[in-house]
Structure formats: C-alpha cells, structure tokens
Amino acid sequence: MRFSRQMITVEEAMRRLMERLTMQGREEVHIGEAYGRTLAVDVHATDDLPHFDRSPLDGYAVRAIDTVLATPDQPVRLKVVETIAAGDVPKITVAEGCASRIMTGAMMPSGADAVIMFEQTVQPAAFLEEVGIKRALKQGENVSRHGEEIASGAVIVRAGERINAGTLAILATFGYTHVPVVRKPRIGLLSTGVELLDVDQPLYPGKIRNSNTWMLSALIAEAGGIPLLFPNMPDDLDVAKGTLAEHLKMVDVLVTSGGVSVGDYDVMAALSDEPEAELLFNRIAMRPGSPTTSLMLHGKPIIALSGNPGACFLGFELFVRPAVQKLSGVQGVQLRTIKAKLAVTYTKPCPYPRYLRGWLLEKDGVLYAQPDFNEKAGNLGTLKNSECFIVIPAGGIGKQAGELVEVLSHAAPSWKQEG
Numbered sequence: 552m553r554f555s556r557q558m559i560t561v562e563e564a565m566r567r568l569m570e571r572l573t574m575q576g577r578e579e580v581h582i583g584e585a586y587g588r589t590l591a592v593d594v595h596a597t598d599d600l601p602h603f604d605r606s607p608l609d610g611y612a613v614r615a616i617d618t619v620l621a622t623p624d625q626p627v628r629l630k631v632v633e634t635i636a637a638g639d640v641p642k643i644t645v646a647e648g649c650a651s652r653i654m655t656g657a658m659m660p661s662g663a664d665a666v667i668m669f670e671q672t673v674q675p676a677a678f679l680e681e682v683g684i685k686r687a688l689k690q691g692e693n694v695s696r697h698g699e700e701i702a703s704g705a706v707i708v709r710a711g712e713r714i715n716a717g718t719l720a721i722l723a724t725f726g727y728t729h730v731p732v733v734r735k736p737r738i739g740l741l742s743t744g745v746e747l748l749d750v751d752q753p754l755y756p757g758k759i760r761n762s763n764t765w766m767l768s769a770l771i772a773e774a775g776g777i778p779l780l781f782p783n784m785p786d787d788l789d790v791a792k793g794t795l796a797e798h799l800k801m802v803d804v805l806v807t808s809g810g811v812s813v814g815d816y817d818v819m820a821a822l823s824d825e826p827e828a829e830l831l832f833n834r835i836a837m838r839p840g841s842p843t844t845s846l847m848l849h850g851k852p853i854i855a856l857s858g859n860p861g862a863c864f865l866g867f868e869l870f871v872r873p874a875v876q877k878l879s880g881v882q883g884v885q886l887r888t889i890k891a892k893l894a895v896t897y898t899k900p901c902p903y904p905r906y907l908r909g910w911l912l913e914k915d916g917v918l919y920a921q922p923d924f925n926e927k928a929g930n931l932g933t934l935k936n937s938e939c940f941i942v943i944p945a946g947g948i949g950k951q952a953g954e955l956v957e958v959l960s961h962a963a964p965s966w967k968q969e970g
C-alpha cells in the first residue's frame with residue numbers, strides 16, 4: 552500500500568475528510584468570550600431597533616407644518632419649551648408654534664415630527680427662549696423611527712455565522728449577555744520523528760528543533776480549535792498504536808506532522824496499512840505535500856501532515872483549517888479562491904497543481920500575486936511572509952507574468968461562509 556498509493560485531487564481529499572466530520576454540540580458563553588466563535592442557533596431581535604423615535608442630531612424638535620414659510624432671511628420663530636438630553640423621557644408635548652431643544656440620541660417629544668440641526672437655526676438675541684428656524688422641514692425629516700432598522704423578532708445573526716466585532720455590537724444591543732455558540736473542537740497535535748529536539752534543547756549533529764508543533768498550534772487556535780499538545784511520538788508502530796489510541800480519547804481530531812512518506816521510519820504511513828485503520832487518502836495531486844494522509848482510527852479522524860514545514864503549512868490550510876471550521880459549525884465550508892495576475896513569470900514544470908507561497912499586492916487598481924521563491928517544501932525561513940497560496944496548474948509551462956492565476960488566501964474569509 553505504501554508504495555502503490557491511489558492519487559486523488561485536493562477537492563476529493565477534502566470531500567472524503569469533511570464527510571467524516573460533524574458539528575460539535577453547543578454551549579453558552581459570556582459575550583466577552585464570544586468573539587471568533589460560531590453561532591449555534593439563529594438569534595432574534597428582542598426589541599425594535601431603535602425602540603423609540605429619536606433624534607439623530609443636536610438641534611430642535613419641531614412640527615414640520617410650523618416651518619413651511621421658513622427661509623434664511625426670514626426665519627420662523629418658535630418658542631422653546633424643553634431641553635431633552637439623550638436618556639431623558641420628554642415631558643412636554645410640542646404644540647403649534649413651539650420647539651424642544653433635543654440632543655443626538657434623545658427621544659422625540661410627542662407633537663414634534665421633524666428635527667432641525669442647530670447650524671440651521673438662529674438665536675434671536677433678545678429672546679432667549681425662542682429659536683429662529685431658517686428652512687422648511689418635511690414631516691419625518693431627521694427622525695430615526697421606532698423599528699426603522701430592525702423589527703422585533705427578526706433574525707439578527709444566523710446559526711453558522713462567525714462572531715466578529717460587528718456581531719458583538721448587535722448582540723449587545725439586544726441584551727444577549729450569554730451567547731449560544733458551537734463548542735470549540737479539541738484538536739490533538741503531535742510531531743513524529745526521533746530527529747526532533749525541543750525548543751530549549753541545544754543542537755546535535757543530525758537533529759533539528761521541532762518547529763511544526765508551534766506553527767500548527769497557533770494555526771489551530773486561530774482557526775477556532777483548542778490545540779492539545781502531545782509529546783513527540785517515536786517512529787515505532789507498536790508504540791504509535793498505543794499512544795494514538797490514548798490521545799484519540801481526548802480529542803475530536805488528531806493532527807500529526809511527519810512520517811507520511813515511504814521512508815523506513817515513516818510511522819504514520821505504516822499505521823495506514825494496519826487493519827484497524829481506515830484510510831481516507833494518502834496521495835494527493837499537489838505539491839508540496841503530496842503524501843499528506845488522513846485516516847480514521849477508533850472512530851476518530853487523524854490528519855497526518857507532511858513533516859516538511861512548507862508542506863505542513865499548506866496541508867493545514869487545505870485540510871485542517873476547513874476541518875476545524877466544519878467542527879465549529881461554520882456553514883458551507885469550501886475552498887474559495889480569488890483571481891490575481893501573477894507578478895513574475897514562473898516556469899518550473901510540475902505534473903500536479905503547485906501551491907506557491909506568496910502574497911498579494913495592488914498596483915494601479917490591479918491585484919498581483921507575488922510568489923515567494925523560497926518555496927522548497929523543507930524551507931521555513933519565509934513562512935512568516937506567506938499570506939496566500941498561488942496555484943500553478945498541473946503540466947504546461949507554468950505561468951507568465953501578467954497571466955491570471957487562482958489564489959487561495961490563508962485568512963478565514965477565503966473559506967466560504969453561507970447564511
């Protein structure tokens with residue numbers, strides 16, 4: 552099996568994995584902790600917004616009919632009967648020939664049906680209790696109507712939407728101190744390989760420090776999962792079987808790095824051949840990361856990423872981020888690309904689609920995708936500069952500068968969210 556692998560497309564691999572994942576249950580969290588979480592149910596407006604007629608300006612609440620003859624040269628004089636601050640309940644009805652001073656956000660007094668801003672009024676010097684209105688107003692002008700933005704009972708946020716800063720504003724407006732969200736998935740994480748040292752260990756010949764675990768842990772948290780870090784796993788199949796069985800009890804998905812290729816010590820590849828493992832895929836038409844593997848073990852999915860840091864990074868974006876999102880309740884998760892012009896010619900041939908790390912730039916209104924030329928799968932020095940993957944299609948002669956290419960950005964918005 553290890554040497555005769557069936558190659559499938561990225562899309563097919565993603566489909567096979569996604570169909571094994573189901574949304575987590577729900578929990579309630581305080582609004583202060585809800586940022587970045589996914590709504591578990593539709594949330595409704597508990598009142599009209601606004602819930603009273605209010606003024607959007609600092610000015611005077613008037614009866615429009617009283618202002619019909621008003622001009623800058625001949626202002627209409629009205630008697631000021633009250634001053635209304637935001638938060639006050641007006642006490643006096645605005646009668647014919649009268650006006651109330653009113654502040655932004657304050658409740659409209661009964662009788663008034665329009666507001667004129669201070670700048671369009673004059674204060675007759677000798678008559679402090681009067682105001683001169685310099686233009687005619689229409690009924691309803693400058694009044695924010697009760698319920699004009701959102702009606703009580705309307706859906707304000709849908710199940711499956713990710714809570715951003717704007718969502719928090721609307722939830723707070725309607726009094727949701729606690730928010731029904733989808734439980735965060737627990738994503739176990741470990742690296743394989745006896746060559747790996749911890750960050751605080753000195754280098755020895757042949758050994759390297761484990762960087763994938765730290766990179767993946769941050770990416771998992773950013774995607775909305777809880778990373779659970781397990782110790783590095785030795786390249787021994789029997790040990791791996793026991794260790795993984797224990798870890799799987801504690802997580803919803805397990806992500807591993809390394810050991811997926813055809814090497815003598817590639818333990819995750821060896822595990823895929825075991826009868827208790829159900830292989831989902833172990834060869835994908837993509838570069839880097841073609842040996843990226845996924846399997847079901849003891850009823851739980853394992854996503855086994857390549858150990859090469861660049862391939863590991865790509866594998867995360869293509870498979871782990873969408874998996875975390877689906878478990879987190881995000882609706883309609885799928886790979887979504889945008890088109891941009893390739894900033895420089897790239898001619899390296901490849902039998903599979905190649906995902907080049909890079910970034911986007913804008914020049915004279917045109918979006919360009921700039922590849923990072925440090926794209927060897929094992930290179931990690933420029934991983935930090937990567938904000939997207941530029942897809943160079945299989946075969947052919949690559950792409951010329953200025954040709955349109957598909958670009959997959961790492962940020963969450965590139966994953967379609969419906970609803």
Ligand SMILES: Nc1nc2c(c(=O)[nH]1)N[C@H]1C(S)=C(S)[C@@H](COP(=O)(O)OP(=O)(O)OC[C@H]3O[C@@H](n4cnc5c(N)ncnc54)[C@H](O)[C@@H]3O)O[C@H]1N2
Nearest residue numbers: 742744761762763764809810811812817840857858859862
């Ligand atoms: N005969 C073949 N050899 C290889 C093939 C192939 O098709 N035939 N594929 C190559 C490709 S492509 C890739 S990608 C790698 C995949 O390797 P593994 O996923 O098995 O990963 P390892 O062998 O464990 O490690 C690869 C590389 O990455 C370093 N590494 C591993 N873990 C970490 C970590 N946690 N932090 C930093 N670096 C790590 C490791 O030391 C190796 O240098 O296989 C090719 N070979």
Ligand code: MOO
Nearest residue numbers: 839840841862928
């Ligand atoms: O898939 Mo590998 O990362 O090309 O070296």
Ligand SMILES: [Mg+2]
Nearest residue numbers: 810812814817
């Ligand atoms: Mg290997």
